[in-house]
Amino acid sequence: MLSRLRQRLPQLLCAWLMCVMPLVAHAGDVLRVLAWPGYADPDVVKAFEQRTGARVEITFVDSDEVLWQRITQNQAEDFDLFAVNTAELQRYIPKGLVVPINTRAIPNTHLQLPRFQQLKSIPGIVHGNQAYAVPYTYSEMGLIYDRAQFATPPNSIQALWDPKYKGRVLVYNGGTHNFSLAAQMLGDKTPFQVDAKEWPAAVQQLLALRRNALTFYTQPEESVEWFKRSKAALLFANYGSQQVKLLQAAGLNVGYTIPKEGALAWLDCWAITRGAKNMALAEAWIDYMLEPEPGQVLLSRQGLANTTSESPYLHPGDRLIWLEPVEDVDRRNLLWSRIVSGDRANKVLAP
Structure with missing residues (x-):
């Protein structure tokens, strides 16, 4: 038995070093992370800190x-x-605010579903054959009923307009x-680029939607209150499965569906800034976030899908349309x- 232990000693030593080296490499370092609520809960952060020996500032x-504003200031x-998200990422790349990511330094990308490993097929991530972000979580804007x-x-976004x-x-x-929703109604294949001649028709669509709507919400919690208090029938879920989870937690018997036109969907990624002080630690964070836990x-706390397992809110054949930069955000x-204020079409389109 002793001889076998001696034979395995190099392997055991190597395994021990693999566990200890990250602690030695990052002990005392600080990782500064800018994120959305729910993306870095205290227990999740603590596990990373214990593993690496680094301190994380969220x-x-x-x-x-x-x-x-926080990144550019x-x-x-x-x-x-x-x-x-991938659409917003396009603002940061030309300004040189983010740097390419070496995905080979993030081995857990191999755990991701194939569609999230194929970065070139996702609009906005790859520029000049270099990847500037790693997909992390996403949600589609389906219909809650x-x-x-x-x-x-x-089965169609037309239900939002149904009298x-x-x-x-x-x-x-x-x-x-x-x-973009109006452009889908008009049959546009590129809902993020409204052609000049299509603006009047798009405005008419949204004026009709305003007349059919009970009200307009901003935050997911607000939509839950309106849905419950007003006995709403249908909700355009800007926050997707996150809202489904909130509505179900409120005791409401709701269903969720992806319209046949496809659902607009945002894909949030981790991006590394040009001001990163420890590239290896930033890569370690991204790699950790792709682990199952x-x-x-x-999924369990936020109702948000991850990129390593299939979403329970989607079905085979559901089509997601990843957000892209639009032709004119301000317009x-x-x-x-x-439109919301009640103006007619001619006033809406006035210069």
């Missing part, structure tokens, strides 16, 4: 604009990495996504504000 944001020197008011699940549900439809209060936390939001 700063949370609640909007894309705040994220932009000191030319990305205040954080090592951050979570950002009250099972008591639908004999069968709605049968007038005054019982909840819509997200955002011009960017709503104009953090991924399960996302979309301006026109939407006029």
Whole structure:
């Protein structure tokens, strides 16, 4: 037995070193992470700190604009990495605020589902044959419906416009996504680029949606309150499965479906800033976040899908349309504000 132990000693020593080396390599280091609520819960962070010996400083944001402000206010020197969706990522790359990621240094990318390993097939991640982010979590903007008011699940976004549900439809209060929704209704293959001649038709679609809607929500918790209090029939779920989980937790009998036109979907990734002080530690964080435990936390606590296992909210054949930069964010939001205020089409489109 002693001889066998001696034979295995080099293997045991190697295994021990593999466990200890990360602690030695990162002990005393600080990792500065900018993330969304639910992406870095205290117990998840603590496990990473214990494994690496590093200390993690988490700063949370609640909007894309705040994220932009925090990264740009000191030319990305205040954080090592951050979570950002693929459409927003396009703002950071040309400004040189993020750096290419060596995916070979993140072995857990091999645990991801094939569609998330094929980075070139995801709009916005790869530029000049270099990857600038690693997919982490996502959610689609499906339709949530009250099972008591639908004999069968709605299979099209046209249900949002159905006069049968007038005054019982909840819509997200955002011009960017709503104009993409209108473009889908018009049959556009690229809902993120509204052609000049299509603006009047898109506005008419959203004016009709306004007339059919009960109200417009901003935060997911707000949508739950409206759905419950007003006995809503249908909800355009800007936060997708996250809202499903919240509504079910509130005791509501709701279903969730992806329309036949496909669902707009955001994909949040981890990106490393040009101000990162310890590239290896930032890579270790991304690698850790792709392990099963953090991924399960996302699903069980937030209702958000991870990139290493199939989402229980989706079915084979469901089509997701990853968000891309739109032709004019400011114009979309301006026109939407006029639509919500009750203006007619000619005033909405006025210069």
